[in-house]
Amino acid sequence: MFKPVTADFFDAPTLDLSRNLLGQLLVHELPEGIVAGRIVETEAYMGAEDRAAHSFGNRRTKRTEIMFGKAGLVYTYQMHTHTLINVVSGPIDTPRAILIRAVEPVEGIDLMAELRGRHLPIKQWTSGPGKLTKAMGITMDYYGHRFTERPLYIAEGDPVHAVSVGPRVGIGNSQEAVHYPYRFWEQDNPYVSKFR
Template sequence: MKQLEPLFFQKTTLELAQALIGKLLVKETNEGITAGWIVETEAYIGPNDRAAHSFNNRRTKRTEVMFGPPGFTYTYVMHTHCLVNVVSGSESSPEAILIRAVEPYVGIDLMWERRPKVNKIEDLTNGPGKLTKALGIVKDDYGRPLDKPPLFIAEGKTPENIRVGPRIGIENSGEAKDYPWRFWEAGNAFVSRFKKRRD
């Protein structure tokens, strides 16, 4: 698994959100290594994006990493679930990309151990909170560079068909709820269940 070079992350946020589809998200822990192909992403382009944590250039302890260079990890907890994002955009432009879903590839047995109540493999990682639990990504991964272990993104495969559409779960964000800033691999069984109803 060859890590992506820092230069890879120096794209516009929308370009990077699409380029991440098919890449491999990898986490090394004491229990072992887990990895999955990224199959769904969402772009958040603050400060003009009402759905972004950095809307209006909101700079807090939580959003601080987004004001730095791209290619770093932005984690936060929502409803007890840790979510993982890739910092994007230029320095001082607080933007990020949520990893919404991955297709399990390495360490699947360990993923099952971490999510013992799951019955179908499709449900292991088909959502942003599910994939972090399965891969062992935690809030303390905040600020890690994504081009080196223990949490990194590696080269992957080229998906045949990438779809574009509105983001999910941001109904109270005004016009931002309709921005077509979500990307997913068409027909992949591990895309979040919300998307499958429209695919």
């Protein structure tokens, strides 16, 4: 039903790719069924020169190593108890990545309810980077996987026409990088994360 995008989809400059990802589908084929969400919010991290990026100053650690790889690889990391999922972007050895911040559930609603907790309203299932991985059963095991390959991949969706751009969320101590307009979201979409 869903078909992974081809590798050349990821060949765009990071900020363009962050915008192009909006409207595409994040798909996870689980043993219990398929869950899919339409990407409605992303955040770009521009590598060496971006204080908010894990790879600022070309920092190479066990965690950031994958960011130096090919565009289209999966970069997962833990924050508190959450797994966050990113798309590696930019040329090899240019450690950039795009955080998928929010998706709108489109497939496997029942399974998402199960994974996220049936007591929660649907608008809260995937409206944040840690929530969406829980709702979609995405774990740290996908670190280094390719977004062009099953069972976790990006499939073609519909382009988003009304895109808003603004500063990123939750990067408080990163000096001038706090103000960079590197967050992209679909205007008026109820699944975009709520930020304080």
